[in-house]
Amino acid sequence: MESAVQYLLLALALASVQISYTESRLNEKRRDKTERRFYSNQIKDNICDIADRDSKVHCYCENTEEKTATRADCWVFNGGIDKSDPLWASFNTQPFLERLTFNVRSNGALKFIPLQVIKRLKRLQKLYIHYADLGKIEKKTFSNMSAVREIILMHDNITELDFSSFTNLPSLVNLTIKENKVTEIQRDVFVDLSSLRYLDLSFNSINLAHDGCFEHLTILNDLILEANSITILTRDTFRGLANLTRLDLRSNKLSMIGDLTFTELWNLNELLLDNNKLKYLSERAFDGLVLLQKLSMTGNKLKSINEGLLEGVRGLELLDLRNNEIEHFTYENVKPIIDNLKMKTSVLYLSGNKLMCDCHISWIKVLRNETTSDILQAALDDITCIPNYSEDYETNSVTEYDASPKTVSEVVTSTMVHQINNDEQLEGTNQALKTDPTVEPFIKEQLPIVNMPSGALLCSREMVQNKEDSLMLKSIGKVLWGGNASSKLRVYSSLVLKLLFLLAILK
Numbered sequence: 001m002e003s004a005v006q007y008l009l010l011a012l013a014l015a016s017v018q019i020s021y022t023e024s025r026l027n028e029k030r031r032d033k034t035e036r037r038f039y040s041n042q043i044k045d046n047i048c049d050i051a052d053r054d055s056k057v058h059c060y061c062e063n064t065e066e067k068t069a070t071r072a073d074c075w076v077f078n079g080g081i082d083k084s085d086p087l088w089a090s091f092n093t094q095p096f097l098e099r100l101t102f103n104v105r106s107n108g109a110l111k112f113i114p115l116q117v118i119k120r121l122k123r124l125q126k127l128y129i130h131y132a133d134l135g136k137i138e139k140k141t142f143s144n145m146s147a148v149r150e151i152i153l154m155h156d157n158i159t160e161l162d163f164s165s166f167t168n169l170p171s172l173v174n175l176t177i178k179e180n181k182v183t184e185i186q187r188d189v190f191v192d193l194s195s196l197r198y199l200d201l202s203f204n205s206i207n208l209a210h211d212g213c214f215e216h217l218t219i220l221n222d223l224i225l226e227a228n229s230i231t232i233l234t235r236d237t238f239r240g241l242a243n244l245t246r247l248d249l250r251s252n253k254l255s256m257i258g259d260l261t262f263t264e265l266w267n268l269n270e271l272l273l274d275n276n277k278l279k280y281l282s283e284r285a286f287d288g289l290v291l292l293q294k295l296s297m298t299g300n301k302l303k304s305i306n307e308g309l310l311e312g313v314r315g316l317e318l319l320d321l322r323n324n325e326i327e328h329f330t331y332e333n334v335k336p337i338i339d340n341l342k343m344k345t346s347v348l349y350l351s352g353n354k355l356m357c358d359c360h361i362s363w364i365k366v367l368r369n370e371t372t373s374d375i376l377q378a379a380l381d382d383i384t385c386i387p388n389y390s391e392d393y394e395t396n397s398v399t400e401y402d403a404s405p406k407t408v409s410e411v412v413t414s415t416m417v418h419q420i421n422n423d424e425q426l427e428g429t430n431q432a433l434k435t436d437p438t439v440e441p442f443i444k445e446q447l448p449i450v451n452m453p454s455g456a457l458l459c460s461r462e463m464v465q466n467k468e469d470s471l472m473l474k475s476i477g478k479v480l481w482g483g484n485a486s487s488k489l490r491v492y493s494s495l496v497l498k499l500l501f502l503l504a505i506l507k
């Protein structure tokens with residue numbers, strides 16, 4: 001019994017020793033913590049290793065030790081953070097960052113560019129800010145950062161770029177200000193960017209690009225203006241962009257392209273004008289683009305193409321005119337690039353238009369037969385035309401229009417005859433259409449051109465006559481005046497033409 005009591009006392013004593021020991025260990029730990037907190041209050045947290053779960057910014061770095069991180073991906077959380085927040089000083093622990101990203105997790109949580117952090121990072125090469133609310137970019141915001149190669153500001157509610165907002169960034173190669181709300185590009189926004197090769201301003205609301213607004217960017221290769229609201233381009237819009245190879249103007253609101261708009265872009269390789277509202281291209285719209293290989297204008301409202309349009313872009317290897325409203329695309333249109341189409345792996349896309357089934361497109365059948373390119377064959381197979389049912393073809397009296405007249409005499413002798421439809425028949429057709437509105441107006445029906453029988457692609461006498469007049473004029477002009485056809489000479493040559501015709505008929 002006695003020994004049992006002794007044992008119990010001993011056990012109690014041991015337990016109390018154990019407890020006091022644990023207590024002291026705990027106290028030690030607490031002391032440690034307060035010491036650490038005291039210490040960190042003086043030199044701040046390491047931005048790559050923030051313990052506070054409620055911190056407004058958390059960064060993930062590939063190395064977290066002080067002064068070792070080169071990459072930080074930072075998340076800015078709800079509640080917002082202002083310029084004076086002590087947290088910004090935590091970036092001082094990582095002065096060697098080369099790549100810094102801010103991803104903002106909620107609207108309005110970051111309303112400024114943390115320049116006090118960025119400008120101290122002397123090795124910073126890449127800066128990404130996404131989903132901030134930045135509004136206007138003030139003068140010289142991005143300036144004097146000698147190592148920065150890439151700045152990407154995406155979805156940042158940027159509304160305005162002030163003069164010189166990007167200046168003196170000698171290493172900057174890539175500047176992307178995408179998915180913002182910029183409405184205007186003034187002059188002298190992009191200044192002293194001697195390495196800039198890639199400028200992406202897509203998915204903004206730009207409706208005006210001032211003359212010469214890109215003129216300091218002499219070595220720029222790519223200019224992306226896709227998905228804006230640009231309505232007008234002048235000869236000076238792209239002034240100075242001598243090294244541009246790719247210009248993306250897709251999905252804007254352009255309705256016409258005037259003479260020499262791209263004339264300074266003599267290195268341009270690729271011009272994308274798809275999904276605009278283009279109705280009119282002036283004859284010399286693309287003059288100067290001697291190196292252009294790809295010209296794409298799908299999804300516009302083009303009805304006709306000037307015959308001289310492609311004279312200035314004879315090097316084209318891809319011409320895409322799908323989904324327009326083109327009614328005639330003649331041999332004269334395609335002539336400047338026909339050799340490319342025959343010999344090289346060039347392609348011409350013309351489907352989805354309103355081509356009339358007449359003699360002016362018979363060259364398509366010929367080209368389809370001549371080309372060995374699968375891609376071109378497939379592209380030509382897709383082209384359809386609208387038959388003119390109001391015409392009454394009398395195939396006996398008609399010969400197929402020679403699509404590629406070579407000499408004046410050939411033009412003169414290839415006169416074709418065609419009986420114009422008789423009016424009664426036309427009346428009948430119209431009445432049938434009127435009285436039964438549920439009938440699909442069959443005139444809209446499109447037929448693949450390559451399947452049309454030879455002799456189906458015909459023109460009426462007047463159409464051919466007009467065609468020939470202009471061809472003759474050109475040929476005669478060329479023969480007599482070496483290609484120089486000023487308007488006075490044109491008038492004169494039309495007199496000669498009529499004389500020649502009289503002679504031909506008299507024969």
Ligand SMILES: *[C@@H]1O[C@H](CO)[C@@H](O)[C@H](O)[C@H]1NC(C)=O
Nearest residue numbers: 107108132133135136157159
């Ligand atoms: C974008 O900026 C405008 C004007 O500065 C402001 O009214 C709007 O609330 C901002 N939108 C967002 C989503 O931050």
Ligand SMILES: *[C@@H]1O[C@H](CO)[C@@H](O)[C@H](O)[C@H]1NC(C)=O
Nearest residue numbers: 139140141142143144145168
């Ligand atoms: C940028 O550098 C230039 C010359 O080196 C200096 O004159 C200018 O004040 C600097 N600008 C800023 C905003 O630091």
Ligand SMILES: *[C@@H]1O[C@H](CO)[C@@H](O)[C@H](O)[C@H]1NC(C)=O
Nearest residue numbers: 150152173174175176197198
């Ligand atoms: C520029 O950055 C964008 C976005 O990261 C990228 O898609 C593009 O390829 C870059 N261009 C160059 C030339 O580095």
Ligand SMILES: *[C@@H]1O[C@H](CO)[C@@H](O)[C@H](O)[C@H]1NC(C)=O
Nearest residue numbers: 218219220221242243244267
């Ligand atoms: C244009 O770019 C090429 C390389 O892309 C370069 O060799 C050439 O010097 C540039 N031209 C100008 C005027 O900067």
Ligand SMILES: *[C@@H]1O[C@H](CO)[C@@H](O)[C@H](O)[C@H]1NC(C)=O
Nearest residue numbers: 365366367368369370453454
């Ligand atoms: C296609 O070319 C062959 C040989 O070059 C020729 O015999 C044939 O008549 C041509 N067919 C058409 C429809 O042009």
Ligand SMILES: *[C@@H]1O[C@H](CO)[C@@H](O)[C@H](O)[C@H]1NC(C)=O
Nearest residue numbers: 356388389390391420421460
């Ligand atoms: C169809 O042919 C007639 C007779 O040649 C012509 O007057 C008319 O303009 C043509 N229609 C179209 C849409 O070309």
Ligand SMILES: *[C@@H]1O[C@H](CO)[C@@H](O)[C@H](O)[C@H]1NC(C)=O
Nearest residue numbers: 481482483484485486487489
């Ligand atoms: C064509 O002739 C006119 C006057 O005759 C002249 O002014 C013009 O320079 C010439 N154009 C070409 C391309 O020779």
